Amino acid sequence: MRVLLISHTCQSPTEGQPKAVQLSRIDGIELMVVVPDRWKHYGQWRPLEILDEARPVIQPMKVSWPWLGPAQFYLHWYPRLSRLVRAFKPDVIDVWEEPWGLVSLQAARIRDRCAPAAKLVLETEQNLNKKLPLPFEWIRRKSLASADWLVARNAQAVEVCRAKGYGGPATVLPNAVDAELFVPMDRASSRASMQITGQALGYIGRLVPEKGLVGLIEAMPHLSPTTSLYLVGDGPMLTQLRELAGRLGLEKRVHFLGRKPLSALPVVMNAIDALVLPSLTTPSWKEQFGRVIIEAFACGTPVVGSDSGAIPDVIGSDGWLYREGDVKDMVRAINACLSEDEVAKQAARVDRRQRVLSEFTWSAVARRYVGVYRDVLAGRTVGHPSGVDPERSPLVESHPCV
16 A cells, blocks of 8 residues: 655654554555655754664655745745645645645645545544635645545544535544653663752643743642642743733742753653643643643653643543633632542553553554555545554544534
């Protein structure tokens, strides 16, 4: 089976290339991954880096319009893509971009013209049903009309595409974590390296309004005075959050650690007593997955999260939830997490790690992608059980519209 994966995410050796590596290791898969030769990531041009094990399958390609002001990267496309499709002759074209991106429509048109027997798989994370400005709403409608299968990061994203006219089969597949990097570590040494003495909460991510960090800091005075908060990340709210912590007299309890490389995060995950993800739904965004949740679970660390977007589905029964924006309910959930007895804590740590190993490693997710590829080539209209774990993931499959 020849699979052409088109993905700007696979330009990153940490975010996307592990998926490519695992796909390429599955018997019967001949993989080629198209990535842009240059890319702007959160406002900064990102150089192309390729893992040694990913080099055989990564195909850098000249990209046009990688960044166009308000349109950001959603109008990027590849001038030489049709030539590559003719030469590679893929059985499946998997576009790991949003359906409203111009490259999704480009792939659909090239499939129709250059490889009409190939099946087109589109991917999406957008879980808000909103009308996009021109030309993106039109692009999404045309792309979805050409798709043979839809892969979504959350069940709400499938519903959005249904509302936009998609009537074909769909599968919800999660993000994944490097379970060899994020591992349980010695907590005492991890805490010592961060100079933690009492109970510690952690947040890892962007310092932006939609992450609900104002409420998290406002919750701190209602928690035990021996509980501290460690925020890892950077963003436009840094000064505002520092000032808020100062006004509340929390200078010694709220610590801003700045941005850290991925390799430094497992120590943080193992040092804290709980990760908190206080995301807030806004008119333009709600949590689409929450990768930090599974990074924490891989270390055995509990998570307290709001009920924004996909967070409840990812946390499942392995953490604590509260009503988003409700500081009082957040305090309740945090206290419930921190007060769990030691025997239950240790058992839960093992369970979280095992869940990650079975559901959220790149190897596990890649196998489920191959299940989708086989299903679409076989002409099935719902996913085959070989691609899912129905016992743990009851929302994985979505039937076509009748």
